[in-house]
Amino acid sequence: MSPKITTELLKQLRQVMKNPKYVQEPVQAYIVPSGDAHQSEYIAPCDCRRAFISGFDGSAGTAIVTEQHAAMWTDGRYFLQAAHQMDNNWTLMKMGLKDTPTQEDWLVSVLPEGSKVGVDPFIIPADQWKRMSKVLRSAGHDLVPVKENLIDTIWTDCPQRPCKPLITLGLSYTGVSWRDKIVALRSKMAERKVMWFVVTALDEVAWLFNLRGSDVEYNPVFFAYAVIGMNTIRLFIDGDRVMDPPVREHLQLDSTLEPEFKIQVMPYGSILSELQAVGAGLSPKEKVWLSDKASYALTEAIPKAYRYLTPYTPICIAKAVKNAAETEGMRRAHIKDAVALCELFNWLEKEVPKGTVTEIIAADKAEEFRSQQKDFVELSFATISSTGPNGAIIHYKPVPETNRTLSVNEIYLLDSGAQYKDGTTDVTRTMHFGTPSAYEKECFTYVLKGHIAVSAAIFPNGTKGHLLDSFARSALWDCGLDYLHGTGHGVGSFLNVHEGPCGISYKTFADEPLEAGMIVSDEPGYYEDGSFGIRIENVVLVIPAETKYNFKNRGSLTFEPLTLVPIQTKMIDVNLLTEKECNWVNEYHQKCREVVGAELERQGRHEALRWLLRETEPLARVQ
């Protein structure tokens, strides 16, 4: 992986930063955030502006370019990758380390007095605008909206915005009709006394209308906004795709509906003017509900006194709690996914010793096995297929320049998942196809202890996920080891593999309490730079727990693993496990045998079944 040479691009950007065609007054700094106009984590190629200007294409990062400097903020997952992909024009700002300045503080330290800092108001979330603007203003600078995106002005071969066909999802997948979702949403709106709700996140639009798309790779979403009133529904979406008969029927566009369920379809690009019209027509006490992460541009369309901003929208919260149809779908998807991985690992075990399997071949093979499963749609993120030192690059994606061959001498880490029509998967397994060293086994076992500590944790109703994060680290901490990423994220139901409002992280973002029906990942790891990476990840469902005293009827929760793929026992130092941990592994493997074994049998995959049975032999603890 050689870095992108950005000298010329930065020169051009610095020119347009002073060009009166684009800016009223020259801007001394220009911010290029990661996101798109919907604050998506995964974005379409036309929105990869930060990658275009810097070369760094990880999923999280913010670039800031000034006359003298170009700096990139990213988190621990991407320190190595960003350092590899960016040339010497760029300074890497390692977020989460004590001495790394915030973007605002850095700007204050490098800018000349009275500077203007530009940003695209459609790309920056309103809450971030507010924070930055405040710090900059108090230091005598100004954050200014630059209407035309300055990267777009120098990006001559920028791809078009995608506009792919839509998929409709019936009740057997969603459990609730879009009509009932609108009814529930309006009742939340009535509770908060708001008259309008603006849906800006792509997965929220998709979930609300029980539609899916493929405008963004890995995320089954489509470019759209929606504005829901107490009596109106407006869907802002481009192309003829809503005209497809199945979609027309699904949305009941041709039915004689009560007016409050009649969907008005409008062009995607008209959202700002329509919202401004809504904003202009409000009478006192008519509030408009927006996410505080909605773009600054849309937020500003509503006069300040009429805004009702929350960190999580009612859709985000409703979407996180999966109903019975969704939970059953997720279970089915995970069983199919496990079948594919049993096939893969069985195949790798035979092929790796021949020295012909590269990281890319292994990733492709994983996709091939997954694609054989029913209702497979696409992958849910770029497969992380990494061996040896590449495993320490937390969000590594193999490319020809970095592609290593799997061997019996190195640890192999596979973090992968898929979108099935009935659910989304995300699983990481760390394998050794030869004989792991004592140190590798030791580290793996601490990670496993952390994984179990979260998965088997019992906690009272109302507990927030971040309170469980240290459970995942305790065994590593005892030996002076740690990992620089969170422990878990929410997972969508045939939707984004990363979703809010819950998670398990040492970062105390304002997560919502865990509730039965929520689905999160449990994925502690350990990374030794230049040597290997270890991560053990299951997707787990929050379920009620049974306890001796039941928190005086407050009730308690625990997790049920949905992922059912063997954890390589060869990597475990059994003597480091407690009896309880040992039993957890054995019970987990017993469930893999029963559930996935039955499906392998049903699909006639006998060799993979034999592999599964061998890999799930009970651990025996030496007393």
Place this chain on the structure above:
Amino acid sequence: MSPKITTELLKQLRQVMKNPKYVQEPVQAYIVPSGDAHQSEYIAPCDCRRAFISGFDGSAGTAIVTEQHAAMWTDGRYFLQAAHQMDNNWTLMKMGLKDTPTQEDWLVSVLPEGSKVGVDPFIIPADQWKRMSKVLRSAGHDLVPVKENLIDTIWTDCPQRPCKPLITLGLSYTGVSWRDKIVALRSKMAERKVMWFVVTALDEVAWLFNLRGSDVEYNPVFFAYAVIGMNTIRLFIDGDRVMDPPVREHLQLDSTLEPEFKIQVMPYGSILSELQAVGAGLSPKEKVWLSDKASYALTEAIPKAYRYLTPYTPICIAKAVKNAAETEGMRRAHIKDAVALCELFNWLEKEVPKGTVTEIIAADKAEEFRSQQKDFVELSFATISSTGPNGAIIHYKPVPETNRTLSVNEIYLLDSGAQYKDGTTDVTRTMHFGTPSAYEKECFTYVLKGHIAVSAAIFPNGTKGHLLDSFARSALWDCGLDYLHGTGHGVGSFLNVHEGPCGISYKTFADEPLEAGMIVSDEPGYYEDGSFGIRIENVVLVIPAETKYNFKNRGSLTFEPLTLVPIQTKMIDVNLLTEKECNWVNEYHQKCREVVGAELERQGRHEALRWLLRETEPLARVQ
């Protein structure tokens, strides 16, 4: 404890809320916060306005009175106490429970359109003003400052503000002179480019000048403010007490000092006008640093553009990291405190079976033994001496109406501490003087497991205390038990027993990372309403830990208990302990024997020494 009858008082308050003598326009609601003008947790009698109007005298709570309602917000420690102390005019708002509205949301739900909500601007912290004001404004109401405190207008027999003599502390206690503290503070100010720093918290004034007082019970502080410029020092303090020769000498008021170390002494009441003068005289870029918890009145004295607000001041952070002199002082104080408690528990063991010892007698006896120790000043908080059901009232203080007699049939919980000139203590032990039930032992042992999990935790440098909170709960959670309070708070060095900026709590306040030298409490508990309370509390010092892999030189931390009082082994169900936990208890008791045993010997307290030796016999685990 019978509730205070408040009907007449509320009637009077509602009258002055409409009286043009005090308010420009009638206020429809009046907020009575807990604090004083320094946002102190413990307050002088003249500042106990919330207790005066409601009867509830716990350390935390906010009252709001409207035309129709009177409501009190307090946290889990005080649910029972508040319910007992308040009459039917009051509604208890249980903070931390899911369905309890915030004060702002409640106000919005009960107030008529366009209401005014009044509050004393000297009592409400600026950050709270901002938050409330925003929510109220967005709902069409107004938060308004009411200059004259409305409670004071109806409080006919309000006591005078205290003005007691000062104590000077030499280098052997403080480790650093006030001059050097000023130098360090100015260097922090220069780093942040601020010209002025306003010291508003009483313990910060005391710490900065190496002075102590006794204006507030339990907290060795005195009413004062300070304003530190780059070249000036202004101390706002009343009375002749600064004129005492030792104080004059300590502050070098009569020496020929460099002008930047010359202290100008000014009247306490002149802070607002002086600060307004500072605010009026600022040139561009001259910032004034204040805590964001400073009062709204003082914060408003500085024009907004010139304010530099942080949640923790540089003094708060410097004060939290104890130097060698302070740490040694804390060690000495805790040994003396342990001597007093060994005497007490030995005495209780003999006296309780006679049926003559009440909660109040036990508390008084504890104070008597403590007062025999060198450099004893006063208690560090009101002793919680509680037996049986009283133990479940988390911050219980025995009064004649509730005073129970200790017996061999009930659990006894003693949470107590003292101020010694060399340090502050805070320790809780839960004892049974007869035979505890299996259930009591079970609960006690889970609490002990939680206590050990925190105390023995190893974690990387830079970890925030709130990440350790769940360690204290895990064993309880596993059985469906929990406690409704945080696990630990910072402890001052001959200063407030509760201090920031660190702590161990599920509430994710913006705590600063733990650092070697910080001192916190470790105090999980379990409370069975109507039956008993259990809490095990040590004060612990953050120290560097040694680990196998040392976090790649990031370094690691753990805790060293400063409290050295036996944990009653009779209450422990040894079979519920792991081997590691069992060893922890035995090593802890071994240290109590050695360190406290030597001091008991030195003080010739042979009977208490025999008690200590018996109580610290090693636990034997049945294999």
